[in-house]
Each structure stands twice: as structure tokens, then as C-alpha cells.
Amino acid sequence: MSKHQLLQHEKIVVATKNAGKVREFAHALQKLGKETLSLHDYPQIPDIVEDGDTFAANARIKAKTTGDTLGVPVLADDSGLRVTALNGAPGVYSARFAGEHASDGDNNEKLIRELKRLHEQGSLPELGSLDDGSQLLSEAQFVCALALYDPATGLFIEAEGTVDGVITDKPHGDGGFGYDPLFWVPRLNRGMAELTKEEKQQISHRGEALRVLLPQLEQA
Numbered sequence: 001m002s003k004h005q006l007l008q009h010e011k012i013v014v015a016t017k018n019a020g021k022v023r024e025f026a027h028a029l030q031k032l033g034k035e036t037l038s039l040h041d042y043p044q045i046p047d048i049v050e051d052g053d054t055f056a057a058n059a060r061i062k063a064k065t066t067g068d069t070l071g072v073p074v075l076a077d078d079s080g081l082r083v084t085a086l087n088g089a090p091g092v093y094s095a096r097f098a099g100e101h102a103s104d105g106d107n108n109e110k111l112i113r114e115l116k117r118l119h120e121q122g123s124l125p126e127l128g129s130l131d132d133g134s135q136l137l138s139e140a141q142f143v144c145a146l147a148l149y150d151p152a153t154g155l156f157i158e159a160e161g162t163v164d165g166v167i168t169d170k171p172h173g174d175g176g177f178g179y180d181p182l183f184w185v186p187r188l189n190r191g192m193a194e195l196t197k198e199e200k201q202q203i204s205h206r207g208e209a210l211r212v213l214l215p216q217l218e219q220a
């Protein structure tokens with residue numbers, strides 16, 4: 001058995017335009033001595049339509065579109081938030097929750113608004129509050145699907161990771177990206193956006209997916 005083609009490259013292409021994801025991949029892959037490139041380095045690649053029904057399907061779409069265009073192995077991440085009180089929404093629509101070109105701030109505002117509305121209607125269980133008085137609005141889970149695609153063989157290697165938390169009505173911390181400021185991690189009694197890159201990697205959905213994926217490349 002030999003190593004996967006990806007590991008023959010000094011620079012690893014991650015098919016994302018999300019700067020927060022790029023920082024996290026760069027942090028993780030640097031430990032393997034690899035430099036991380038992203039779609040910011042390849043502006044010629046057209047916008048990728050993420051029309052899969054699952055995180056895994058979308059990760060495969062991003063990896064294949066980019067890998068077939070560049071002719072090198074490509075890693076892709078599709079991820080998002082499943083909120084229990086919203087029956088798993090926004091899920092694969094997490095990036096577009098507040099609209100097609102929504103910012104993280106827009107999405108976070110909408111999430112708090114929707115959950116507060118359901119609480120005011122009395123249709124959700126009371127989950128209590130934190131020491132600083134902020135309310136716990138709903139249990140939630142981050143999910144990350146990774147797909148690695150090699151255009152030379154047409155083969156995919158895939159992995160998934162999750163992390164459980166609770167959505168709060170006020171932000172905690174200014175690290176991370178996306179929904180991190182609203183994602184409380186009960187296990188650590190801290191907010192996801194209060195963690196360092198290294199701490200987030202140790203517990204996050206993306207960190208877990210990478211820990212499942214990377215060993216598979218040693219004997220692919």
C-alpha cells in the first residue's frame with residue numbers, strides 16, 4: 001500500500017471560499033508540513049452550485065468540480081448547523097439561512113430571532129441560562145463532511161465529524177467564524193468562538209472529520 005496522491009503534493013488545494021475554513025485547514029495541514037491553497041488562489045474557477053441534499057453530496061460536488069478543473073487531488077468541506085428546535089434546519093442551507101448572500105451576522109441574527117419567537121410562543125422546552133444570564137435557546141450540532149477527490153482515478157475518500165452544543169441568545173467570544181459566537185460547548189463550559197484554533201480543532205466537527213480522513217491517506 002502506498003500513500004494517497006494528495007500527500008505527494010507540498011501544497012494542498014481545499015475547494016472553499018470561506019476564509020474561516022481556510023484558517024482552520026491551514027492550521028491542521030501545517031502540522032503535516034503542507035501549505036494550504038484555496039479557491040481564493042484560483043479565481044478562474046466559476047461559482048460552484050451546492051445543490052446536493054446532504055453535506056456529503058455537496059462536499060463531493062465541490063471536490064470534483066475543482067479537481068477536474070485543476071487536474072490535481074482536491075479536498076472539500078461542506079458543513080453547517082443542525083438546530084434541534086428547528087428540526088435540523090438550517091442544515092445544508094446554513095450559509096444561505098438569511099438569504100442568498102447572507103453574512104454570518106445576518107445568519108446569526110435570524111437564528112436568534114427564530115428561536116426567540118418559538119420560545120415566546122411557548123412551543124419549546126426551557127433550557128435555562130448561563131452564569132452571565134444569557135438564555136439557552138436550543139440544542140444543536142455542527143456537522144462537517146469532507147471529500148477528497150483524485151481526478152486521476154475518479155475516486156473519493158470521505159469522512160464526517162460532528163460536535164454537540166447549545167445555541168445561546170447572546171454571542172460569546174470573537175474567534176472562529178460563522179455560527180461559532182452563538183454555539184455554546186457544554187462539555188467545556190465555553191463558547192466555540194472563545195476557543196483557540198488548536199482547542200477548536202480538538203473538539204470540532206471539522207477536527208473530527210480530519211482525524212477520520214487523514215489516516216486513510218497513509219494507505220490509500
Ligand SMILES: O=c1nc[nH]c2c1ncn2[C@H]1C[C@H](O)[C@@H](COP(=O)(O)OP(=O)(O)OP(=O)(O)O)O1
Nearest residue numbers: 016017018077078079080081094095177178179180
Ligand atoms: O466551524 C464552524 N463554525 C461556525 N460556523 C460554521 C462552521 N462550519 C460551518 N459553519 C457554517 C458557516 C456557513 O454558514 C455554513 C457552511 O456553509 P458551506 O457551504 O459549507 O461553506 P461556505 O459557503 O461558507 O464556503 P464554501 O462552500 O466555499 O466552502 O455553516
Ligand SMILES: [Mg+2]
Nearest residue numbers: 018050078095
Ligand atoms: Mg458554500
